[in-house]
Amino acid sequence: MRPFRQFLLKLHSRCNLACDYCYVYRHADQSWRTRPRVMSEAVISAAARRIAEHVHAWHLDAVTIVLHGGEPLLAGVGTVRKVTGAVHAAVGPAAKVTFAIQTNGLLLDEAMLDALLDLDIRVGISLDGGRAEHDRHRNFASGAGSFDAVAAALNRLRHDRYRSLYSGLLCTVDVRNDPIDVYESLLAFEPPALDLLLPHGNWTNPPPRRAPGDPGTPYGDWLVTVFDRWYDAPDHRTNIRLFTAIISLLLNRASGYEAAGLDPVDYITVETDGSLEQSDVLKTVAEGAAATGLSVFRNSFDEALQHPGVQARQQGLAALSADCRACRIVRVCGGGHYAHRFRAPDDFANPTVYCPDQKRLIGHIRERVSADLRRAAERPPTAPARSPA
Numbered sequence: 001m002r003p004f005r006q007f008l009l010k011l012h013s014r015c016n017l018a019c020d021y022c023y024v025y026r027h028a029d030q031s032w033r034t035r036p037r038v039m040s041e042a043v044i045s046a047a048a049r050r051i052a053e054h055v056h057a058w059h060l061d062a063v064t065i066v067l068h069g070g071e072p073l074l075a076g077v078g079t080v081r082k083v084t085g086a087v088h089a090a091v092g093p094a095a096k097v098t099f100a101i102q103t104n105g106l107l108l109d110e111a112m113l114d115a116l117l118d119l120d121i122r123v124g125i126s127l128d129g130g131r132a133e134h135d136r137h138r139n140f141a142s143g144a145g146s147f148d149a150v151a152a153a154l155n156r157l158r159h160d161r162y163r164s165l166y167s168g169l170l171c172t173v174d175v176r177n178d179p180i181d182v183y184e185s186l187l188a189f190e191p192p193a194l195d196l197l198l199p200h201g202n203w204t205n206p207p208p209r210r211a212p213g214d215p216g217t218p219y220g221d222w223l224v225t226v227f228d229r230w231y232d233a234p235d236h237r238t239n240i241r242l243f244t245a246i247i248s249l250l251l252n253r254a255s256g257y258e259a260a261g262l263d264p265v266d267y268i269t270v271e272t273d274g275s276l277e278q279s280d281v282l283k284t285v286a287e288g289a290a291a292t293g294l295s296v297f298r299n300s301f302d303e304a305l306q307h308p309g310v311q312a313r314q315q316g317l318a319a320l321s322a323d324c325r326a327c328r329i330v331r332v333c334g335g336g337h338y339a340h341r342f343r344a345p346d347d348f349a350n351p352t353v354y355c356p357d358q359k360r361l362i363g364h365i366r367e368r369v370s371a372d373l374r375r376a377a378e379r380p381p382t383a384p385a386r387s388p389a
């Protein structure tokens, strides 16, 4: 059993966008309808006390608090300040507490940025590419696209005064978009890190353009094109976390990234009403699939560690399907995202629905890295290193 080191606090349960792929509002679980809109002071205080309790019980020297939603900034600066104040007061000097926020950026004006700077909260923004790619999905309820507003927020965030807060971009892949156009559009915003996420889906409710069991590799091919562009660039202008995690795992090192490898899950979600939930992405699977039945008011995070769903995601290889356990790249792939393994009614002992794509991407990266390692080992000591394209 491993302790939680990341705590996702749902500050606000609603959003000011109506993205068509949103896992909170557009998938199987509709529990957001019954939740309070904003996390109350009572929930914030109880969550802070539970985090401190967990820090002390496990002698943790560092934890990360991720402010999440819905759209967390809808909760307002006052709520954000209450959270940071409550957690710092409860944890004290026992552990370093890092705060981060994942936002759509729409409320990121200078007053908000000044507050985030004051509170030392790192900012990740969701952006799916240039205007055309982003506005395919990430629209207001009116149907109008949000790209211009997000781009303006990113330009404010990249200003010298706030740049230290900028943690990166999160992009959900749509294989209809040209991968190089998307990559270059994202790079234009100089993200320190880039997360390329596969759209959520599973064997019962498949992701877009991914037929379960089909040997085609539309997502693998898309990611391979981006990988080659990134890997062959003269300088790495961003860290694409999926790719660096796969390279790290191929070199037998830790991944530190949920989407790759067999690292046990180390995060838990606190909803606006204080309920403890597993990965939010399980909301794509079935109504209540992310629920634990626990609450910060009644239960410790140690009790959440005992929950069968959490334990299953801490067991690594032992929790995987027979196909995955026998797979030669399992230590790199890790069986794919837990939610993507689901088959109704309650079966997670499957390879990810993206299995052929995983094999395509990991196989390609292995070939590229192995070829470079061979060349490096065979190079005479005086020969120059590989000159990237």
Ligand code: SF4
Pocket: 323, 324, 325, 327, 328, 329, 330, 333, 334, 335, 336, 351, 352, 354, 355, 356, 358, 359
């Ligand atoms: S999901 Fe597919 S590629 Fe990944 S470990 Fe399982 S069988 Fe192997």
